[in-house]
Amino acid sequence: MASSTSTSVEVRSQAFQTEFEAICRDIQGSVLPNILTPWADDVGTAIDSCVLGPSIDGGMPERLVAHLKNNLVDLSAFDGGDFQDWNVIRPQQQWPTVTPDWEKWLPRMEHFFGQQWKDQGIYHLIKLFDRPLIMDRSLLAAALCFWSSATNTMNFRFGMMTADRSRYGRFVRHVPSRRGSKRRPCRRSRGGRELQTMWPALTRLAGNKAKNMLNYSSFYSNFGVEDSAEDDVIAPLGEVEHAAFLLYWLCKFVFCTQANKVTLEFAHLADYLAQGGRLALGPFLLGHIYRMLHDIVTDGMKPKHGGPLWAFQFWLQAYFPELRAAADINDAEPLANAFACAPKKHNTSALCS
Structure with a gap:
Protein backbone atom coordinates (compact mmCIF):
# COMPACT_ATOMS: atom_id res chain seq x y z
CA MET A 1 0.00 0.00 0.00
CA ALA A 2 2.78 2.42 0.94
CA SER A 3 4.60 1.70 -2.32
CA SER A 4 1.55 2.32 -4.53
CA THR A 5 0.74 5.44 -2.54
CA SER A 6 4.25 6.78 -3.04
CA THR A 7 4.14 6.05 -6.79
CA SER A 8 0.78 7.77 -7.12
CA VAL A 9 2.08 10.86 -5.32
CA GLU A 10 5.19 10.98 -7.50
CA VAL A 11 3.12 10.81 -10.71
CA ARG A 12 0.81 13.60 -9.57
CA SER A 13 3.76 15.68 -8.35
CA GLN A 14 5.53 15.38 -11.69
CA ALA A 15 2.41 16.39 -13.62
CA PHE A 16 1.90 19.38 -11.32
CA GLN A 17 5.53 20.46 -11.62
CA THR A 18 5.56 20.23 -15.44
CA GLU A 19 2.54 22.49 -15.85
CA PHE A 20 3.66 24.83 -13.05
CA GLU A 21 7.07 25.37 -14.68
CA ALA A 22 5.40 26.06 -18.03
CA ILE A 23 3.20 28.74 -16.44
CA CYS A 24 6.18 30.28 -14.65
CA ARG A 25 8.07 30.60 -17.93
CA ASP A 26 5.10 32.39 -19.51
CA ILE A 27 4.73 34.93 -16.67
CA GLN A 28 8.43 35.49 -15.99
CA GLY A 29 8.30 39.01 -17.40
CA SER A 30 5.49 39.97 -15.02
CA VAL A 31 7.33 39.08 -11.81
CA LEU A 32 8.25 42.10 -9.67
CA PRO A 33 11.51 41.43 -7.79
CA ASN A 34 10.82 43.84 -4.92
CA ILE A 35 11.09 42.19 -1.53
CA LEU A 36 8.63 44.70 -0.04
CA THR A 37 5.86 46.25 -2.13
CA PRO A 38 3.51 48.92 -0.67
CA TRP A 39 -0.05 47.67 -0.38
CA ALA A 40 -2.97 49.70 -1.74
CA ASP A 41 -6.70 49.42 -1.08
CA ASP A 42 -9.36 48.74 -3.72
CA VAL A 43 -9.31 52.34 -4.99
CA GLY A 44 -5.50 52.47 -5.25
CA THR A 45 -4.80 54.47 -2.07
CA ALA A 46 -1.60 53.41 -0.28
CA ILE A 47 -2.07 52.09 3.25
CA ASP A 48 0.35 51.26 6.06
CA SER A 49 0.91 47.68 4.91
CA CYS A 50 3.27 45.92 2.53
CA VAL A 51 3.32 42.75 0.47
CA LEU A 52 6.25 40.38 0.93
CA GLY A 53 7.63 39.80 -2.57
CA PRO A 54 8.55 38.90 -5.17
CA SER A 55 5.04 39.47 -6.50
CA ILE A 56 3.26 39.36 -9.88
CA ASP A 57 2.31 42.54 -11.68
CA GLY A 58 -1.46 42.67 -12.05
CA GLY A 59 -2.10 39.85 -9.61
CA MET A 60 -2.24 36.11 -10.12
CA PRO A 61 -2.85 35.06 -13.75
CA GLU A 62 -6.04 33.07 -14.27
CA ARG A 63 -4.10 30.10 -15.67
CA LEU A 64 -1.99 29.89 -12.52
CA VAL A 65 -5.02 30.33 -10.25
CA ALA A 66 -6.83 27.50 -12.03
CA HIS A 67 -3.78 25.21 -11.90
CA LEU A 68 -3.26 25.76 -8.17
CA LYS A 69 -6.97 25.38 -7.43
CA ASN A 70 -7.20 22.10 -9.32
CA ASN A 71 -4.27 20.73 -7.32
CA LEU A 72 -5.22 22.23 -3.99
CA VAL A 73 -6.26 18.97 -2.37
CA ASP A 74 -3.63 16.25 -1.96
CA LEU A 75 -5.37 12.97 -1.18
CA SER A 76 -2.18 11.05 -0.52
CA ALA A 77 -2.88 11.10 3.21
CA PHE A 78 -6.13 9.23 2.59
CA ASP A 79 -5.05 6.84 -0.16
CA GLY A 80 -3.60 4.42 2.35
CA GLY A 81 -3.45 6.38 5.58
CA ASP A 82 -3.43 4.46 8.84
CA PHE A 83 -3.56 6.64 11.93
CA GLN A 84 -3.40 3.89 14.55
CA ASP A 85 0.36 4.35 15.00
CA TRP A 86 -0.30 7.80 16.45
CA ASN A 87 -1.89 6.15 19.50
CA VAL A 88 1.21 4.32 20.73
CA ILE A 89 3.29 5.65 23.61
CA ARG A 90 5.96 7.09 21.30
CA PRO A 91 4.52 7.65 17.81
CA GLN A 92 7.85 8.94 16.56
CA GLN A 93 10.69 6.98 18.14
CA GLN A 94 13.09 9.80 17.29
CA TRP A 95 11.08 12.51 19.09
CA PRO A 96 13.53 14.46 21.33
CA THR A 97 13.63 12.99 24.83
CA VAL A 98 15.68 14.19 27.77
CA THR A 99 17.91 11.49 29.27
CA ARG A 131 13.06 20.16 29.32
CA PRO A 132 10.79 17.44 27.89
CA LEU A 133 8.90 18.49 24.76
CA ILE A 134 5.28 17.36 24.68
CA MET A 135 4.02 16.02 21.37
CA ASP A 136 0.60 17.31 20.33
CA ARG A 137 -0.47 14.22 18.40
CA SER A 138 -3.88 15.54 17.38
CA LEU A 139 -2.42 18.74 15.99
CA LEU A 140 0.28 16.95 14.02
CA ALA A 141 -1.95 14.20 12.64
CA ALA A 142 -4.60 16.69 11.54
CA ALA A 143 -2.07 19.06 9.99
CA LEU A 144 -0.44 16.30 7.96
CA CYS A 145 -3.76 15.70 6.22
CA PHE A 146 -3.36 19.14 4.65
CA TRP A 147 0.27 18.68 3.63
CA SER A 148 1.07 18.48 -0.07
CA SER A 149 4.36 16.85 -1.03
CA ALA A 150 3.98 18.27 -4.53
CA THR A 151 4.35 21.87 -3.35
CA ASN A 152 5.75 21.50 0.20
CA THR A 153 2.79 23.51 1.46
CA MET A 154 -0.22 23.25 3.71
CA ASN A 155 -3.21 23.43 1.36
CA PHE A 156 -6.19 25.15 2.98
CA ARG A 157 -9.43 26.57 1.66
CA PHE A 158 -7.93 30.04 1.72
CA GLY A 159 -4.84 28.91 -0.20
CA MET A 160 -1.39 27.44 0.31
CA MET A 161 0.78 28.16 3.32
CA THR A 162 4.34 27.27 4.25
CA ALA A 163 7.46 28.70 5.87
CA ASP A 164 10.63 29.69 4.07
CA ARG A 165 14.10 29.04 5.42
CA SER A 166 14.67 32.57 6.74
CA ARG A 167 11.52 32.39 8.86
CA TYR A 168 12.54 29.03 10.28
CA GLY A 169 15.97 30.42 11.08
CA ARG A 170 14.44 33.22 13.11
CA PHE A 171 11.86 30.89 14.60
CA VAL A 172 14.47 28.73 16.39
CA ARG A 173 17.10 31.31 17.26
CA HIS A 174 17.19 34.70 18.90
CA VAL A 175 18.31 37.51 16.59
CA PRO A 176 19.76 40.29 18.77
CA SER A 177 19.90 43.87 17.64
CA ARG A 178 22.93 44.69 15.49
CA ARG A 179 22.96 48.26 16.69
CA GLY A 180 26.30 49.05 18.27
CA SER A 181 27.47 45.43 18.09
CA LYS A 182 30.79 44.23 16.78
CA ARG A 183 31.48 41.00 14.97
CA ARG A 184 33.51 38.71 17.19
CA PRO A 185 36.26 36.59 15.67
CA CYS A 186 35.72 32.86 15.30
CA ARG A 278 28.42 30.53 12.63
CA LEU A 279 25.94 28.50 10.64
CA ALA A 280 22.49 29.26 9.26
CA LEU A 281 20.74 26.15 10.59
CA GLY A 282 17.37 27.32 9.23
CA PRO A 283 17.92 25.93 5.69
CA PHE A 284 19.21 22.61 7.07
CA LEU A 285 16.23 22.35 9.39
CA LEU A 286 13.66 23.23 6.74
CA GLY A 287 15.08 20.75 4.25
CA HIS A 288 14.85 17.94 6.79
CA ILE A 289 11.30 18.97 7.68
CA TYR A 290 10.22 18.75 4.03
CA ARG A 291 11.80 15.34 3.61
CA MET A 292 10.28 14.03 6.84
CA LEU A 293 6.76 15.24 6.01
CA HIS A 294 7.02 13.71 2.54
CA ASP A 295 8.10 10.38 4.03
CA ILE A 296 5.28 10.34 6.60
CA VAL A 297 2.52 11.33 4.17
CA THR A 298 3.59 9.01 1.35
CA ASP A 299 4.05 6.09 3.75
CA GLY A 300 0.43 6.01 4.83
CA MET A 301 0.68 8.61 7.62
CA LYS A 302 3.14 6.54 9.64
CA PRO A 303 5.04 8.75 12.11
CA LYS A 304 8.00 6.36 12.38
CA HIS A 305 10.19 8.42 10.07
CA GLY A 306 12.99 10.44 11.61
CA GLY A 307 13.15 14.20 11.32
CA PRO A 308 12.40 17.43 13.25
CA LEU A 309 8.68 16.83 13.78
CA TRP A 310 9.01 19.00 16.90
CA ALA A 311 9.85 22.03 14.72
CA PHE A 312 6.79 21.45 12.54
CA GLN A 313 4.65 21.33 15.69
CA PHE A 314 6.04 24.64 16.96
CA TRP A 315 5.49 26.23 13.55
CA LEU A 316 1.84 25.15 13.65
CA GLN A 317 1.46 26.57 17.14
CA ALA A 318 2.97 29.86 16.00
CA TYR A 319 0.54 30.32 13.11
CA PHE A 320 -2.52 28.81 14.79
CA PRO A 321 -2.38 30.22 18.35
CA GLU A 322 -5.90 29.01 19.15
CA LEU A 323 -4.51 25.46 19.06
CA ARG A 324 -1.91 26.05 21.79
CA ALA A 325 -1.93 27.21 25.37
CA ALA A 326 -1.09 30.79 26.25
CA ALA A 327 2.66 31.36 26.13
CA ASP A 328 4.86 34.03 27.70
CA ILE A 329 6.30 35.48 24.50
CA ASN A 330 9.09 38.04 24.74
CA ASP A 331 11.86 39.42 22.56
CA ALA A 332 14.62 37.74 24.57
CA GLU A 333 14.10 34.24 23.17
CA PRO A 334 12.70 32.49 20.08
CA LEU A 335 9.06 31.49 19.87
CA ALA A 336 9.89 27.78 20.11
CA ASN A 337 11.38 28.22 23.59
CA ALA A 338 8.33 30.14 24.78
CA PHE A 339 5.99 27.45 23.44
CA ALA A 340 8.05 24.71 25.10
CA CYS A 341 7.50 26.35 28.49
CA ALA A 342 3.77 26.84 27.97
CA PRO A 343 1.32 24.47 29.68
CA LYS A 344 -0.03 21.61 27.62
CA LYS A 345 -3.37 22.14 25.88
CA HIS A 346 -5.42 19.13 24.90
CA ASN A 347 -6.69 19.32 21.34
CA THR A 348 -8.99 16.85 19.65
CA SER A 349 -8.35 15.90 16.03
CA ALA A 350 -11.76 17.28 15.09
CA LEU A 351 -10.91 20.66 16.58
CA CYS A 352 -7.55 20.81 14.78
CA SER A 353 -9.18 19.95 11.46
Missing part, protein backbone atom coordinates in the same frame (compact mmCIF):
# COMPACT_ATOMS: atom_id res chain seq x y z
CA PRO A 100 20.09 11.43 32.43
CA ASP A 101 23.18 11.65 30.23
CA TRP A 102 21.89 14.82 28.58
CA GLU A 103 20.88 16.32 31.92
CA LYS A 104 24.49 15.99 33.07
CA TRP A 105 26.16 16.96 29.82
CA LEU A 106 24.18 20.11 28.99
CA PRO A 107 25.02 22.17 32.12
CA ARG A 108 28.63 21.01 31.98
CA MET A 109 29.08 22.20 28.40
CA GLU A 110 27.13 25.39 29.08
CA HIS A 111 29.63 26.22 31.83
CA PHE A 112 32.47 26.21 29.31
CA PHE A 113 30.77 27.36 26.12
CA GLY A 114 27.57 29.21 27.06
CA GLN A 115 28.89 32.58 25.86
CA GLN A 116 30.27 31.08 22.66
CA TRP A 117 26.86 29.57 21.90
CA LYS A 118 25.26 32.98 22.38
CA ASP A 119 27.78 34.58 20.05
CA GLN A 120 27.00 31.91 17.45
CA GLY A 121 23.23 32.24 17.81
CA ILE A 122 22.68 28.60 18.85
CA TYR A 123 22.31 29.06 22.62
CA HIS A 124 18.50 29.10 22.69
CA LEU A 125 18.22 26.16 20.32
CA ILE A 126 20.45 24.12 22.62
CA LYS A 127 18.57 25.25 25.72
CA LEU A 128 15.24 24.44 24.07
CA PHE A 129 15.91 20.82 24.95
CA ASP A 130 16.65 21.26 28.65
CA ARG A 187 37.24 31.02 18.24
CA ARG A 188 38.66 27.54 17.95
CA SER A 189 37.48 24.91 20.37
CA ARG A 190 39.79 23.97 23.22
CA GLY A 191 41.92 21.07 22.20
CA GLY A 192 43.32 21.10 18.69
CA ARG A 193 42.00 17.80 17.38
CA GLU A 194 38.84 17.67 15.30
CA LEU A 195 36.16 15.06 15.76
CA GLN A 196 36.15 14.23 12.06
CA THR A 197 39.74 13.02 12.19
CA MET A 198 38.74 10.41 14.76
CA TRP A 199 35.89 8.91 12.76
CA PRO A 200 37.87 6.27 10.82
CA ALA A 201 39.09 4.74 14.07
CA LEU A 202 35.65 5.08 15.64
CA THR A 203 33.88 3.35 12.79
CA ARG A 204 36.38 0.50 12.87
CA LEU A 205 35.79 0.14 16.59
CA ALA A 206 32.03 0.31 16.13
CA GLY A 207 32.11 -2.30 13.39
CA ASN A 208 34.56 -4.73 14.91
CA LYS A 209 34.26 -4.45 18.68
CA ALA A 210 31.28 -2.43 19.86
CA LYS A 211 28.43 -2.07 17.37
CA ASN A 212 26.42 -0.06 19.87
CA MET A 213 29.13 2.53 20.44
CA LEU A 214 27.26 5.12 18.39
CA ASN A 215 24.04 4.67 20.38
CA TYR A 216 23.41 7.81 22.38
CA SER A 217 24.20 6.29 25.78
CA SER A 218 27.34 4.58 24.52
CA PHE A 219 28.43 7.70 22.66
CA TYR A 220 28.16 9.70 25.87
CA SER A 221 30.15 7.08 27.74
CA ASN A 222 32.93 7.41 25.18
CA PHE A 223 33.09 11.21 24.96
CA GLY A 224 31.33 12.73 27.97
CA VAL A 225 33.39 13.60 31.03
CA GLU A 226 31.72 13.09 34.40
CA ASP A 227 32.02 15.91 36.96
CA SER A 228 32.47 15.03 40.60
CA ALA A 229 29.10 15.38 42.32
CA GLU A 230 30.61 14.92 45.78
CA ASP A 231 33.28 17.60 45.47
CA ASP A 232 31.21 19.88 43.23
CA VAL A 233 34.23 20.08 40.92
CA ILE A 234 34.00 20.59 37.17
CA ALA A 235 36.43 18.25 35.46
CA PRO A 236 38.69 19.51 32.64
CA LEU A 237 37.38 19.23 29.10
CA GLY A 238 37.89 15.96 27.33
CA GLU A 239 39.47 15.74 23.91
CA VAL A 240 36.93 16.84 21.28
CA GLU A 241 34.26 16.73 24.02
CA HIS A 242 32.59 19.91 22.81
CA ALA A 243 32.35 18.70 19.21
CA ALA A 244 31.02 15.35 20.44
CA PHE A 245 28.39 17.14 22.53
CA LEU A 246 27.27 19.21 19.54
CA LEU A 247 27.09 16.13 17.32
CA TYR A 248 24.96 14.38 19.97
CA TRP A 249 22.70 17.44 20.09
CA LEU A 250 22.36 17.72 16.30
CA CYS A 251 21.53 14.03 15.84
CA LYS A 252 19.26 13.47 18.85
CA PHE A 253 17.47 16.78 19.25
CA VAL A 254 17.72 19.01 16.19
CA PHE A 255 17.47 16.64 13.22
CA CYS A 256 16.22 13.52 15.05
CA THR A 257 18.06 11.06 12.80
CA GLN A 258 16.18 8.11 11.35
CA ALA A 259 18.73 5.72 12.85
CA ASN A 260 17.91 7.12 16.31
CA LYS A 261 21.61 7.25 17.18
CA VAL A 262 24.67 9.35 16.48
CA THR A 263 25.62 9.27 12.79
CA LEU A 264 28.53 10.69 10.83
CA GLU A 265 26.27 12.87 8.68
CA PHE A 266 26.61 15.96 10.86
CA ALA A 267 30.21 15.50 12.07
CA HIS A 268 31.51 18.35 9.92
CA LEU A 269 28.82 20.70 11.27
CA ALA A 270 29.68 19.74 14.85
CA ASP A 271 33.37 20.38 14.26
CA TYR A 272 32.71 23.77 12.69
CA LEU A 273 30.38 24.87 15.48
CA ALA A 274 32.84 23.66 18.10
CA GLN A 275 35.45 25.95 16.56
CA GLY A 276 33.12 28.92 17.01
CA GLY A 277 31.82 29.05 13.46
